[in-house]
Amino acid sequence: MAEDLRIITDISKEEQYRSIIPQIKALISGENDQIANLANIAAALKEQFKWFWVGFYLVKGDELVLGPFQGPVACTRIKKGRGVCGASWEQAETLIVPDVDAFAGHIACASASKSEIVLPVFNNSEIVGVLDVDSEYLSHFDDIDAKYLKEIVGLLDA
Numbered sequence: 032m033a034e035d036l037r038i039i040t041d042i043s044k045e046e047q048y049r050s051i052i053p054q055i056k057a058l059i060s061g062e063n064d065q066i067a068n069l070a071n072i073a074a075a076l077k078e079q080f081k082w083f084w085v086g087f088y089l090v091k092g093d094e095l096v097l098g099p100f101q102g103p104v105a106c107t108r109i110k111k112g113r114g115v116c117g118a119s120w121e122q123a124e125t126l127i128v129p130d131v132d133a134f135a136g137h138i139a140c141a142s143a144s145k146s147e148i149v150l151p152v153f154n155n156s157e158i159v160g161v162l163d164v165d166s167e168y169l170s171h172f173d174d175i176d177a178k179y180l181k182e183i184v185g186l187l188d189a
C-alpha cells in the first residue's frame with residue numbers, strides 16, 4: 032500500500048471524490064482493523080477537502096463515543112437522539128444541516144462550525160457509528176457529498 036495520497040484540488044467536488052475514493056479503497060483494502068481504517072479515512076478526507084472537522088463517532092451501548100478524527104478536539108460522548116450525530120444514528124439517515132444554529136439540539140463542539148453532514152456507518156446491517164463532517168462555511172454540504180460519503184462509509188460494511 033502506498034501511504035502517499037495524490038491530492039488534486041483544482042477540479043470539481045465530484046471529481047475530487049472520484050479521485051480520492053479509489054485511493055481510500057486502496058488504503059483500507061487488506062486491513063481488517065476497523066480503527067486503523069477509520070483513522071486513514073478521516074485523514075484522507077481531511078487532506079483532500081480540508082474540512083474543519085471530519086471523523087467518526089462509534090456506538091458504545093446507548094451512546095456515541097468519539098473515534099478517529101481530524102480537526103480540533105471534540106466532545107467525547109453523544110446520547111442517542113442528541114445533536115445531529117445522535118439524530119442520524121436514531122433515524123438511520125444521512126442528515127445535511129446547512130445552518131447548525133437552526134438545528135434544534137445541535138451540539139456545538141466548536142463555535143467555528145457552521146454546517147454539517149452526518150451519515151450512519153453500517154456493519155452487517157447494524158449501525159456501528161456515524162461519520163460526521165463539519166464546515167466553517169454555511170450550506171457547505173449537498174447531495175453530492177451525501178452520495179459519495181455514503182459510498183465511502185459503504186466500504187466499511189462487511
Ligand code: SME
Binds near residue numbers: 105
Ligand atoms: N455537532 C455534532 C457534535 C459533534 S462535533 O460537531 C464534532 C452534533 O450536533 O451531533
